[in-house]
Amino acid sequence: MSNTALTIAMPKGRIFEEAYDMLIEAGFNLPANVEMSRKLMIEIPEENIRFILAKPMDVPTYVEHGVADIGIAGKDVLLEERRNVHELLDLNISKCHVTSAGLPNTELNDIAPRIATKYPNIASDYYREKGEQVEIIGLNGSIELAPMIGLADRIVDIVSTGQTLKENGLVEYEFVVDVSSRLIANQASYRMKNDRIQDLVKRLKKCVREG
Numbered sequence: 001m002s003n004t005a006l007t008i009a010m011p012k013g014r015i016f017e018e019a020y021d022m023l024i025e026a027g028f029n030l031p032a033n034v035e036m037s038r039k040l041m042i043e044i045p046e047e048n049i050r051f052i053l054a055k056p057m058d059v060p061t062y063v064e065h066g067v068a069d070i071g072i073a074g075k076d077v078l079l080e081e082r083r084n085v086h087e088l089l090d091l092n093i094s095k096c097h098v099t100s101a102g103l104p105n106t107e108l109n110d111i112a113p114r115i116a117t118k119y120p121n122i123a124s125d126y127y128r129e130k131g132e133q134v135e136i137i138g139l140n141g142s143i144e145l146a147p148m149i150g151l152a153d154r155i156v157d158i159v160s161t162g163q164t165l166k167e168n169g170l171v172e173y174e175f176v177v178d179v180s181s182r183l184i185a186n187q188a189s190y191r192m193k194n195d196r197i198q199d200l201v202k203r204l205k206k207c208v209r210e211g
């Protein structure tokens with residue numbers, strides 16, 4: 001098999017640790033304490049692979065533009081960003097779901113209820129498919145605040161343990177979509193570096209935990 005260079009975009013933050021553990025298990029000799037350092041590029045010369053550390057939402061952008069051949073991204077990010085990338089493998093890590101939530105016992109009576117979210121595309125797709133007209137209010141984090149202080153009637157956001165909703169007195173209303181992290185590839189790299197990419201998929205597939 002050829003030893004063409006591969007660039008892999010890894011998300012910093014929440015997914016990083018689980019993805020790192022999987023790569024180590026798959027035999028990639030990543031250095032320890034990567035996340036503690038401020039380095040944004042890590043080379044593994046013996047594999048001719050380099051890793052770039054990116055903001056989770058930016059990973060599909062690097063991959064679509066071909067500056068990374070491969071990336072790891074949450075399904076939420078893929079649905080929101082709608083980038084032209086090839087989805088290779090469900091890594092089954094960083095599992096959570098997208099939901100609508102709000103204050104308990106509140107009906108949506110308004111003509112266009114306000115939905116606060118950092119996923120404007122996922123939220124508008126969801127309500128459009130239901131035939132409901134809504135006003136989307138874009139936020140970047142602490143989404144749960146929005147119904148508590150009267151900025152929105154509902155939020156559309158990630159739920160994992162449910163602790164954030166609970167601690168802020170909110171309840172789930174509607175399930176939107178399941179989320180886990182996926183291995184993605186640039187469309188051209190997938191064709192041109194297919195041997196290398198298939199080898200990577202094979203190695204990681206062995207490390208995917210079901211359930």
Ligand SMILES: Nc1ncnc2c1ncn2[C@@H]1O[C@H](COP(=O)(O)OP(=O)(O)OP(=O)(O)O)[C@@H](O)[C@H]1O
Nearest residue numbers: 013014015056057074075076077094095096158160
């Ligand atoms: N509470 C959670 N539990 C499990 N997985 C989560 C949770 N929240 C988010 N995720 C998954 O992890 C990915 C990255 O989340 P993370 O919070 O690290 O990034 P982010 O939301 O872009 O944050 P920041 O803007 O702080 O970098 C999300 O795209 C999603 O797939």
Ligand SMILES: O=P(O)(O)OC[C@H]1O[C@H](OP(=O)(O)OP(=O)(O)O)[C@H](O)[C@@H]1O
Nearest residue numbers: 141142143157158159160161162163164
């Ligand atoms: O169900 P839980 O286990 O409580 O997790 C859900 C929380 O995790 C995410 O927030 P994050 O920690 O990324 O912070 P953010 O408010 O900056 O988005 C998400 O937006 C929820 O607020």
